[in-house]
Amino acid sequence: xxFDSLHAALDMGGHGFYVWTAYSVTIVxxxxxxxxxxxxRRRFLRQLAGQLKRAQVAxxxxxxxxx
Amino acid sequence: MWPIFHKFGSPPWLYAxxxxxxxxxxxxxxxxxxxGMVWGLLFTPSENVQGNSYRIIYIHVPAxxxxxxxxxxxxxxxxxxxxxxxxxxxVAMKAAAPVGAALTFVxxxxxxxxxxxxxxxxxxxDARITSMLILLFLxxxxxALYEAFDNKEAAGKACAVxxxxxxxxxxxxxxxxxxxxxxxxxxxxxxxxxxxxxxxxLYPLLLMIAAFYALFTCALLLNMRAExxxxxxRTQWVQKLLSKDVxx
Numbered sequence: 001x002x003f004d005s006l007h008a009a010l011d012m013g014g015h016g017f018y019v020w021t022a023y024s025v026t027i028v029x030x031x032x033x034x035x036x037x038x039x040x041r042r043r044f045l046r047q048l049a050g051q052l053k054r055a056q057v058a059x060x061x062x063x064x065x066x067x
Numbered sequence: 068m069w070p071i072f073h074k075f076g077s078p079p080w081l082y083a084x085x086x087x088x089x090x091x092x093x094x095x096x097x098x099x100x101x102x103g104m105v106w107g108l109l110f111t112p113s114e115n116v117q118g119n120s121y122r123i124i125y126i127h128v129p130a131x132x133x134x135x136x137x138x139x140x141x142x143x144x145x146x147x148x149x150x151x152x153x154x155x156x157x158v159a160m161k162a163a164a165p166v167g168a169a170l171t172f173v174x175x176x177x178x179x180x181x182x183x184x185x186x187x188x189x190x191x192x193d194a195r196i197t198s199m200l201i202l203l204f205l206x207x208x209x210x211a212l213y214e215a216f217d218n219k220e221a222a223g224k225a226c227a228v229x230x231x232x233x234x235x236x237x238x239x240x241x242x243x244x245x246x247x248x249x250x251x252x253x254x255x256x257x258x259x260x261x262x263x264x265x266x267x268x269l270y271p272l273l274l275m276i277a278a279f280y281a282l283f284t285c286a287l288l289l290n291m292r293a294e295x296x297x298x299x300x301r302t303q304w305v306q307k308l309l310s311k312d313v314x315x
Contacts, residue, residue: 023123044297
């Protein structure tokens with residue numbers, strides 16, 4: 001490692017605030033960019049599965065009514 | 068050539084192949100990002116003039132490079148959907164916009180933070196920064212324009228035209244540091260001629276650029292999969308997919 005201690009790595013010769021803020025915000029943005037579409041797809045799959053189930057129940061009830 | 072072209076036009080094929088690619092590309096991408104960040108933060112020497120603030124380069128430059136490359140992808144997809152009415156190109160264009168916006172934001176934000184200890188200011192209205200800000204507005208414009216239309220076909224056309232018109236901004240961004248006086252330095256990594264950056268700093272930078280390209284690809288594919296599912300919800304292949312595995 002380039003730095004002698006954890007404190008030196010956090011401080012970065014006085015530039016720690018800038019460097020660590022830049023990296024933190026970048027990591028948050030990367031997480032957002034990856035997680036948002038995954039959540040959107042999952043939510044949608046669940047929603048569609050619910051619709052499918054309701055449709056199946058409705059069909060089952062209809063056929064029973066016809067009998 | 069044509070069979071491949073036809074396959075790209077097939078939503079179930081695209082959905083499946085995107086999923087197959089993501090299964091290995093996403094873990095590799097995340098690993099490369101973590102490796103590159105740790106390398107750049109802790110295992111590279113500090114810079115003579117700027118000290119440690121220069122470490123922001125390992126995220127700033129890759130984000131900016133890929134934000135520009137992403138615009139080509141979006142505009143090209145827009146052109147294909149306009150010319151050949153290819154629906155999957157429209158899906159790709161819509162998927163690229165938010166990713167590009169996020170990367171442009173990262174480039175601008177890290178640039179502002181880097182500017183403070185290095186130039187003594189968070190922001191200057193120089194050509195490079197201003198044209199990057201316009202790039203951000205173009206990406207956000209495509210996202211907003213798509214949402215503004217109820218008719219999604221009209222939305223796709225309008226967005227394709229907007230992204231193509233926005234292409235004029237791209238050479239301006241590239242050439243801004245040569246054409247106008249700027250605080251920004253010129254390119255240090257060149258395909259032709261001498262690269263003016265030490266290997267100990269160059270290798271982690273190249274790794275991060277590759278990782279950001281991979282990140283863009285992953286996010287694009289993830290967005291496309293979500294979008295495909297939503298657009299094709301009434302079709303047989305989605306219904307079949309649902310009956311196979313409910314939530315996967």
